[in-house]
Amino acid sequence: MSDMPDFSNVQSGSSSTANKVYEVKAGDSLSKIAKHEYGDASKWPQIFEANKDILKDPNKIYPGQKLKIPPLA
């Protein structure tokens, strides 16, 4: 039995003044990515706007796509 504390419920995140790059995983949606990156799922249009060169439909993203995550305006 380890006497070390349990850190399995630690929550983490990151943000940057620079553009970030997010690689889409299976099961992701723009709102899920916005929740992870901004802490607010309703900010997904900001990610969609920044990626209009590769996204035509906000409901269609694919694993492996690399999305620009702009700094939160």
Added chain:
Amino acid sequence: MQSRIRHLVLVATVAALAACGKKEPPPPPPAPAPVAVPAPAPVPVGVTLSAVSLGKAVGADKKVSAATEVFAKGDTIHASIDTTGAGSATVVAKWSYTKDGKTAAVKEESATITPTGPATTEFHISKPDGWPTGDYKVEILVNGTSAATKSFKVQ
């Protein structure tokens, strides 16, 4: 003979008149004075870490509002990383806890950034049921290379 002399005088006169009518070519313009062109600022190659600071909150600029290395059990802990240079870089924050010489991983978070100049990236961790008291550290890696380590305490 006189006719030949007259002819020569005439030719000489015509040549002299022609020479008078011809304008001297303008002297070449003076060479422009050399203009001192400032050397372009060197663009750093790649992204390098310049500073790390810890705090309980960050502002819109992603910098900690009050740097500290001592936290309370309920705090969210932020690490603010300043970088210079442009390009693409993967920045990783590895948080760990040390007790009695043993180390446990707390969390690892990664961010791929594409700065065009100086940038600040923040990582944060929180624990809903509170942090165990003790000694912690965060190691920052840039593109897989350890770039900085900061120790802190929870008490």
